[in-house]
Amino acid sequence: QVQLVESGGGLVQAGGSLRLACAASGRTFNNYGIGWFRQAPGKEREFAAAISWSGVYSYYADSVKGRFTISRDFAKNTVYLQMNSLKPEDTAVYYCAAGVLPDYYSDYDESDFGSWGQGTQVTVSS
DSSP: OOEEEEEEEEEEEOOOOEEEEEEEEOOOHHHHHEEEEEOTSSOEEEEEEEEETTTTOEEEOOOOOTTEEEEEEETTEEEEEEEEEOOGGEEEEEEEEEEOOOOSSSOOOEEEEEEEEOOEEEEEOO
16 A cells, blocks of 8 residues: 655635645555545545545545646656635545545545545634
């Protein structure tokens, strides 16, 4: 399995930006699709964004589309989630996850991912 560590969370005002990073180690990172999920207090964990193993394809939840951008740096074994125009409802613990998935894939679910990071807190104040 691949080991994942998230970073970049913090406190930001509404309308601001943050960039989360998901650093991977262990087995070949390039073979894995990477997803970002988030869990707000009292709510179930939900899908936010994902990027395919090749980096060619990305997919976003409707709630973040147009505001968040996922990318990957193969040289650094890192996937980023650039979050712009943040809203208080984006407040959550953000998790990255890795899974062996087809390159072109859109029906992302938690069950598709076998390795998870510990999460990083994002808090957006109004």
